Amino acid sequence: MGVPDFDALANAGIQRLRAYDPGHDIVALRQRFPDAALLELGSNENPYGPSPRAREALLDCLPELHRYPDPLGTGLKQALARHHSLDASQVFLGNGSHELLMMLAQAFAGPGAGVVGSEFGFAVYAIAAQAAGAGYAKAPALPAVGAMPRGHDLAGLAAEVDESTRMVFVANPNNPTGTWFSTSALDEFLSRLRSDILVVVDEAYLEYVTDEALVSAISLLPRYPNLVVTRTFSKAYGLAGLRVGYACAQPELLRVLERVRESFNVNTPGLAACAAALADEEHLHSVARDNAGEREWLAAGLRERGLSVAPSQTNFLLIDFGREAAPIESALIHRGVVLRPMIGYGLPNCLRVTVGTRQENERLLRELDQVLA
Ligand SMILES: *Cc1c(COP(=O)(O)O)cnc(C)c1O
Numbered sequence: 001m002g003v004p005d006f007d008a009l010a011n012a013g014i015q016r017l018r019a020y021d022p023g024h025d026i027v028a029l030r031q032r033f034p035d036a037a038l039l040e041l042g043s044n045e046n047p048y049g050p051s052p053r054a055r056e057a058l059l060d061c062l063p064e065l066h067r068y069p070d071p072l073g074t075g076l077k078q079a080l081a082r083h084h085s086l087d088a089s090q091v092f093l094g095n096g097s098h099e100l101l102m103m104l105a106q107a108f109a110g111p112g113a114g115v116v117g118s119e120f121g122f123a124v125y126a127i128a129a130q131a132a133g134a135g136y137a138k139a140p141a142l143p144a145v146g147a148m149p150r151g152h153d154l155a156g157l158a159a160e161v162d163e164s165t166r167m168v169f170v171a172n173p174n175n176p177t178g179t180w181f182s183t184s185a186l187d188e189f190l191s192r193l194r195s196d197i198l199v200v201v202d203e204a205y206l207e208y209v210t211d212e213a214l215v216s217a218i219s220l221l222p223r224y225p226n227l228v229v230t231r232t233f234s235k236a237y238g239l240a241g242l243r244v245g246y247a248c249a250q251p252e253l254l255r256v257l258e259r260v261r262e263s264f265n266v267n268t269p270g271l272a273a274c275a276a277a278l279a280d281e282e283h284l285h286s287v288a289r290d291n292a293g294e295r296e297w298l299a300a301g302l303r304e305r306g307l308s309v310a311p312s313q314t315n316f317l318l319i320d321f322g323r324e325a326a327p328i329e330s331a332l333i334h335r336g337v338v339l340r341p342m343i344g345y346g347l348p349n350c351l352r353v354t355v356g357t358r359q360e361n362e363r364l365l366r367e368l369d370q371v372l373a
Contacts, residue, residue, distance in 0.1 A: 057273045173214075299312070
């Protein structure tokens with residue numbers, strides 16, 4: 001019996017889709033470089049780990065693992081609502097914010113609808129739009145200043161909007177560029193946009209921001225009912241393995257999203273650990289402070305070596321080597337140093353590096369010196 005052409009059997013949007021590229025096979029690399037010899041700087045994980053309180057809360061729920069999680073996630077939603085001065089009905093939980101981005105497109109975009117994002121925008125936005133059957137248009141990023149930075153151009157995004165547009169995805173700060181725009185620039189963008197276009201502001205790195213011109217777009221929710229802000233516990237909270245993210249928006253909007261939510265999308269350890277992590281503000285602040293210091297130190301070290309580094313408000317840096325980065329990347333892999341290739345983003349001369357601890361950053365620079373020599 002012949003194997004059917006499954007590609008042809010797939011929904012139209014999915015036929016054209018390429019799966020998200022998670023970078024290297026990290027498990028295989030860990031086997032190749034045992035005993036912590038692998039320097040994992042490819043996925044923007046938090047090298048300091050989560051709050052110890054999150055670990056305790058996680059262990060406390062082990063006796064309950066035969067039970068389903070709270071399908072409403074009420075405890076975590078209430079904690080988040082208090083944290084952001086919102087009502088719990090304005091908070092929606094996801095299995096990571098990746099799931100929320102997919103669900104938003106599934107619920108609010110579809111065949112015939114247009115979704116707008118930016119050049120060098122996060123790869124998941126195009127996947128979410130196409131998986132929903134919608135079109136995805138990319139607005140050009142800001143022109144390069146020197147080699148960098150090339151952040152979102154909000155005027156360009158507005159110009160890309162047409163009759164069919166139903167959603168706009170922006171990350172602030174953005175991955176993979178690390179660039180950002182001010183809250184007042186976002187405010188102006190929103191004030192000019194049709195109010196029936198959903199604007200999703202992905203704030204996966206917001207906790208790392210040190211520029212006072214950028215505060216969370218959650219502050220704009222009362223004025224823009226079409227705004228959705230997504231956040232995650234994967235980055236600054238150091239809980240990427242638990243897969244918990246959340247969206248803040250109007251209750252009426254979230255009630256629509258609720259229709260496509262898998263009933264137990266956030267697991268029991270995730271609910272418990274994230275509520276505990278949220279309560280430990282001291283840990284979060286120390287992570288953000290250490291990251292900001294290391295971000296500056298590492299950027300200076302890279303620039304001393306003649307490399308271009310985009311300004312960043314995140315826990316990663318985009319490095320432009322001024323030549324094809326693939327040979328540098330593979331030489332680093334041979335030495336057990338994992339960075340993220342950027343060729344899929346149309347940035348073949350660039351690699352993205354997660355800001356590590358001082359010890360990790362020192363090793364990175366040492367290995368880079370060897371490779372570039
Ligand atoms: C890491 C990241 C996410 C978060 O993903 P989770 O699914 O919450 O782990 C979302 N958006 C951007 C831009 C990211 O870099």
